[in-house]
Amino acid sequence: MQSAAESEVRHLDKWSFDMDLAAISAFVAVGDKGGFRAAAAALGITSAGVSKAVSRLETKLGVMLVARTTRSVRLTAAGSVFHVRCKAILADLDQAARDAAEGSAQPQGQLVISLPRVFGRMRVLPIIADYTKQYPEVEIEVRLSDRLSDLVVEGVDLAIRIGDLPDSSLIATRIGQTGFVMCGSPEYLATMGIPAHPDDLNRHSVVGYVAPDTAVRFTYRFLIDGAIKTVSLPSRLNVDDGEALVGAGTRSVGLVMANEYLMEQQIAEGSLVCGLREFETPPVPISVVQLPTKNPSPAARALVAMLRRRLAG
Structure with a gap:
């Protein structure tokens, strides 16, 4: 059998009225704090403002929610039931607002990520380590490979690609950029000389790079007289691994040309010296790609956002 308080509140479920969130918030604060003065302090308004808000709510509902005496304030039986429901509603609204502001619910679940081997190890894995600390409910599988992964066949959620992207159905988000530089060891340059122009490279030895998935050789491009031009350079040694290229x-x-991030440590240490800087082509994009979907997972959205923040510079 229902109590009188529950009966009074039951008709509120059927009541149609404009939601007065300010009044409801004031009422919940009174119930939580045990009085108008404490509720006013918590809300940052006056006690009179809280009292008027609660009275407005009682008038609209036609139910007494708070029993007032000169010495105390307490919730009525109906007010106690209504307080529980309103507090839950406000908590749900607060969480909904947080979710909307963050663009998603709390990231969780699994992510499979494909990364270029050296770039992934040097630049992305430290970011992923921080991501796992911030979002402990996400389980990540990282696949390091210079081969272009097939996201559908291999079940990859996110993949990082370096360079201009071909037209495809994949959704691409630019997260940074990198430039190609040509370098040589101090010993090599002391023996063979420092090239002053791309035309000088014909008398130099060059270590070539071959794409591991297509066996296509790297194309040497330079900015000459305001235009990007391709220079054909024969090489006696070709490798399909970035670290092997830098090691050679x-x-x-011989001279090597690669993304600057591959050689930044060697450049800083002085074991490689860059040349032809004024002939460098514009940087190429670094992008994260994913399969097209109307609703990417919260975990994927959060990681892409973190990568953009950390790699944009």
Whole structure:
């Protein structure tokens, strides 16, 4: 059998009225704090303002929610039931607002990520480590490979690609950029000389790079007289691994051209010296790609956002 308080509140479920969130918030604060003065302090308004808001709510509902005496304030039986329901509603609204502001619910679940091997290890894995600390409910599988992964066949959620992207159905988000530089060891340059122009490269040894998935050789491009031009350079040694390419350069096998991030440590240490800087082509984009979907997972959205923040510079 229902109590009188529950009966009074039941008709509120059928009541149609404009939601007065300010009044409801004031009423919930009174119930939580045990009085108008404490509720006013918590809300940052006057006690009179709280009292008027609660009275307005009682008038609209036609139910006494708060029993007032000169010495105390307490919720009525109906007010106690209504307080529980309103507090839950306000909590739901607050969470909904947080979700909307963040663009998603709390990230959770699994992510499979494909990364270029060296770039992934040097630049992305530290970011992923921070991501896992911030979102402990997300389980991540990282696949390091210089081969372009097939997102559908291999079940990959996100993949990072370096360079201009071909037209495809994949959704791409630019998260940074990188430039190509040509370097040589101090010993090599002391012996062969420092090239002053791309035309000088014909008398130099060059270590070539071959794409591991297509076996296509790297194309050397330079900005000459305001236009990007391709220079054909024969190479006696070709490798399909970025670290092997850099290693050959530090061992004075020949000049090497690669993304600057591959050689930043060697450049800083002085084991490689860059040349032809004024002929460098514009940086190429670094992008994260994913399959088209109307609703990417919260975990994927959060990681893409973090990558953009950390790699944009």
